[in-house]
Amino acid sequence: MIGVVDYGAGNLNSILKAFSYLKLPARLVTTSEEISKVERLVIPGVGSFGAALAELRRRNLYSAIIDWLNENRPFLGICLGFQLLFEKSEEAPEENGFSIFPGRCQKIRAAKVPHMGWNLVKIVRNDPLFSELDSAEYFYFVHSYAVFELIDHVLALTEYSSPFASVIKFGRIYGVQFHPEKSGPAGLKLLHNWGTKC
Amino acid sequence: MLTVRIIPCLDVDEGLVVKGVKFRDLKVAGDPVELALKYYQEGADELTFLDVGASIKSRKTMIEVVKKISEKIFIPLTAGGGIKSLDDIRELLLAGADKVSICTAAIENPSLIQEAARTFGSQCIVLSLDAARVNGGWQAFIRGGTYNSGLDAILWAQQAEALGAGEILLNSIDRDGTKQGYDLELIREISEKVRVPVIASGGAGNLEQIYEAIAIGRADAVLLASTLHYGEITIPEIKKYLKGKGVNIR
DSSP: OEEEEOOSOSOHHHHHHHHHHTTOOEEEEOSHHHHTTOSEEEEOOOSOHHHHHHHHHHTTOHHHHHHHHHTTOOEEEETHHHHTTEEEETTSTTOOOOOSEEEEEEEOOSSSSSEEEEEEEEESSOOGGGTTSOSEEEEEEEESEEOOSOOTTEEEEEEESEEEEEEEEETTEEEESSOGGGSHHHHHHHHHHHHHHO | OOOOEEEEEEEEETTEEEEEETTEEEEEEEOHHHHHHHHHHHTOSOEEEEEOSOSHHHHHHHHHHHHHHHHHOOSOEEEESSOOSHHHHHHHHHHTOSEEEESHHHHHOTHHHHHHHHHHOGGGEEEEEEEEEETTEEEEEETTTTEEEEEEHHHHHHHHHHHTOOEEEEEETTTTTTOSOOOHHHHHHHHHHOSSOEEEESOOOSHHHHHHHHHTTOOSEEEEOHHHHTTSSOHHHHHHHHHHTTOOOO
16 A cells, blocks of 8 residues: 655646546545555655645654665655655755755756756666656656756656756666656656556 | 646536637537547646536536536546636536636736735636727727627736636637637737736637647647637647647647
């Protein structure tokens, strides 16, 4: 069973609908008790760095997620869920992220912000997550912050003003900056791979 | 590189796709779920649904349509038409829309954009701006293009961006359904004066005109309705043509 963390932000239905379409059992998890009963965990996107962390704490989910990550259990962070895996974000400088990956999220400096639309995700290190996908595929992005520091754990890069990390991995912890649940057949394939091969 | 988005628009009235000319003379063009699936399979980058019925019954049908579509189609979905409150927005987002577009209520109650952006995030709030040429400039119209709000369209676009709109869906009333080409000056003026993405709408009749909206108008996305619904141009044709012209396309 996949647990999708409900922290009151974003459209959680779309990721659930994608898992349902793929016939991968998934449910919302709202308490640490419920988190302990699932095998895989997803933190979906949309919202702000500071507000999300505050809400996770308020709902007593924060330490359950930290424990999950420290045990290196199967995890997927999507969009904001990706950003929360880093140490810091310019969006809320006083806050600390889950700090699984070194580095910080910086405000995108480009003519148009947010970075919204389909952009190329170029694989730099192969992984079961990309099984049956091309070495460069288009995925759908919506975000105003990104990680431009190119750390060791990067699996794929995308370019918008300059290259940023679009997929990261440490053990069984994955993060994707784009929205696979909104990225058509390629996105569904990636979610299927994560749910069955990662 | 970010690609230019091709977005089919389905105007829905009581559960059926309709399309008119200059916002009038609506004709039925098909079933929304079937059309949406067809466009998804052909490579549409997003889909937009506008409830033009503006009745309670039409609104309920629209929610059902969004629900059905979001179970089968995994690209961004925008829904709009008759949105007046945060509750209307919440209902559409819960049904499966990723963004909502707001036109009349945004002008009649500008704090709605601000509150909606704060509550749901700017990324899901699209300002729908219906503009027509008036006295050498452009003014923003409301209530399905029937009423001139008196606001300058360019100033309103900038103000809406400041209030938190994450995207602007720019419809030219003068060109809507005419197939005479987009109002390129209007698109360019607004694209250059806001920092959020601009979706060009109204007037597409052939491939060259779509290219112009991007190359001359600097649109970040193009919205298409009648030309697609009547099969005059298909999404694969558009994508092939634009790629041939050097435009970044998925």
